[in-house]
Amino acid sequence: MRSLPPQVKLVATLLFVIAVVATRREAMWAFAVHAALLAVVAFAARIRLRTIARRMxxxxxxxxxxxxxxxxxxxDRVAVGPLRLSESGLWGAWAIVAKGTLGVGAAVVLSATTSVPELLRGLQTMRCPAILTSIASFMVRYVDIxxxxxxxxRVARIxxxxxxxxxxxAKAVVGTAGALFVRSYERGERVHLAMLSRGFDGTMPRLAPSAATGRHWATGLAISLAAIVVALASWSVWR
Amino acid sequence: MHVPDGFFDGATSAGGAVVSAGALAVAARRATDELGERLAPLAGLVAAFIFALQMLNFPVVGGASGHLLGGALAAVLVGPWTAMLCVAVVVGVQAVLFADGGLSAYGINVLLIAIVPAAVGWVIFRIVRRLLPSTDPAVVTASGIAAFVSVPVAAAVFSVMYAIGGAVNLSFGAVLAAMIGTHVFIGIGEALITGAVVGAVMATRPDLVYGARDVEPTSRGLVNA
Structure with missing residues (x-):
């Protein structure tokens, strides 16, 4: 799981999430299967339960x-215990809880098994516009700073x-925010000058595209295909 | 709050993605025209700034606090096109790394958090600037008003999209009233903070504020004219 090429994992995660969203919300069994599929992946990737729970x-x-x-x-209203609740509201709430939770779970598994440089490499291999990936790479590189x-x-203020x-x-907090912008922007200017002085010619060096074999795709997409089959079945075979 | 998976139906999510992709393509071209090869490092650092800014808690009442959304602020500070790219990247990073906002709802989230607030904020900012004299205080006032308007407008766009493809059938009027009702208050906070932050930047580096580039330096009284 961890060793799969990043673009395979990105496509697999996206397909899984789309399959979950497209599942008929009344088909409760389908969400149980989706959850089981996700659990299998999380188990295979040896992600700790606590990590998943905390990030969810x-x-x-x-x-x-x-x-x-x-x-x-x-x-229409239905009686639930002493309350009379909207039936469509109940289904809607269930759909948001089920689909939202599975979506969050899928994103957590993706980010727990893929490093940021790998994700960016995968996006670039998938022909995501270069300007977005390079802005994202500068952002993740400097966000800790x-x-x-x-x-x-904050410590200085306190x-x-x-x-x-x-x-x-809030005056001091506002001052912090203003100073933060000036510091960040000026750091961006310094970073650009440093790049120029190291021979930057206006185009970012491309990361080596990561190669994915048919076998990688087959492994990575197996779970997503299962989820797609479940989504289709929820509308046709087992309503 | 970012929209999670399953909140909107598939067609609306796909529609949001198409509209957002188109807007980002225009933004990428216009921002590249403005900044050229400096775009990536500058926009990357501004994206990091927006991300870190949301860690700052502004006091509201009695110890409760809230954070800035920042779409209109970014538009005034770095221009609407760069702002859209920066916030879109922040939303993407939050979705992939922190599971904040669904992957299938990414297009909708970019539209509601990046494109609409930056575009509306910028248009309102320009209109108010035109009505006021070309001075620093006018820039601060205009950015506050722009931020105030951008928040309920984004909430209204959410309500319209929810009427088109929401997962639950709620009456459009009820959603709109609830969304605008709460977001007017959020907008007031957004306006106060945005105006104050723009003012703080103007006090040290007015030349960095995109929305104030047309203000004559002599109007600041610092330069002997």
């Missing part, structure tokens, strides 16, 4: 929004007893 927390706000749907959506700037300025609790006390 990002989804919590949307789960909260989904929980509201049965109360606010229109259509810029985030470090944020931390240092050690000078800044503890804003109301929005009219």
């Amino acid at each position: 927390l990002i989804e919590v706000p949307f789960l909260a929004a989904a929980a509201l749907l049965p109360f606010v959506a229109g259509g 810029v985030a470090g700037d944020v931390q240092r300025m 050690s000078r007893a800044d503890d804003p609790r109301w929005f009219w006390q």
Whole structure:
């Protein structure tokens, strides 16, 4: 799993997510199969359960929004315990929870098994526009430095007893944000000059394209194809 | 908040991807015209700035805090085209590395977070600039108003798309009212922070602010005219 070429993993993840989104939401069995497929991949890639659980927390706000749907959506009402909830709202909430969770899971498996340079190489091999991949590569290269700037300025503010609790006390935080932009932009200018002085001629050196054999594609896409079959079956064979 | 997988139906997600791809293609051409070979390093660092900016928590009331969305801010600071590219890259990195926003909803997220706020923010910014004198305070005011308008407009675009291809049938009026109702308040916060941050940058490096390049330096009173 970890050794597959990145473009195979990107395409496989995208196909899997599209298959999940296209699955009929009333076909609960299909989502169980999707989850099982994802679990097989996560197990094969030896990703720790705790890593997946921690990174899936990002989804919590949307789960909260989904929980509201049965109360606010229109259509027929069904009795659930003491409550009368909207039927389409219940299905909608279920669809968001199931599809959203599987989507998050797939992205977590992708990012846990693929390094950032590999992802960028995969995107470039897939003919993603060069300007987007090169902006992304500069961003991921410098984001820790810029985030470090944020931390240092925060520590500097706090050690000078800044503890804003109301929005009219935000002056120092605003100053931090302004300084952060100036520092980042000036760093960009310095990086460009450093590139020029090292012979940059206006085109970024291309990363060596990563080669994928038919066998790589077959391995990588097996799970996605299974998910696509499940999605199709949810509309036809086993409704 | 970024839209996760399964929130919109397939056709709407695909439509969002096509519109976003077209807008980004135009943005890439225009931004390259403006910055040339400097585009990649500068836009990369601005993308890192936007990403890190969202780590900064601005106080709201009684210790509660919120962070900036930044579409209109980026448009005023580096121009709408570069801003669209930067925010689109940030949204992509968040989707792939942090699972924030669904991969199948990437086109929709780029449209709602990168393209609409930057475009609307920039148009409003230019209109307000034209109504006010060409001075630094006017730039700050115009960026605040632009940021305020951009947030509920993005919320309205979300509501329209939800009416077209939302996974749950909610009444369009209810979604629109709820989205705009909450986002007007978010917009007020966005406006205050955006204006203040633009002001902070103008205080040190006014020459870096794209939206203020046409302000005569003599109007700042620093140069002997």
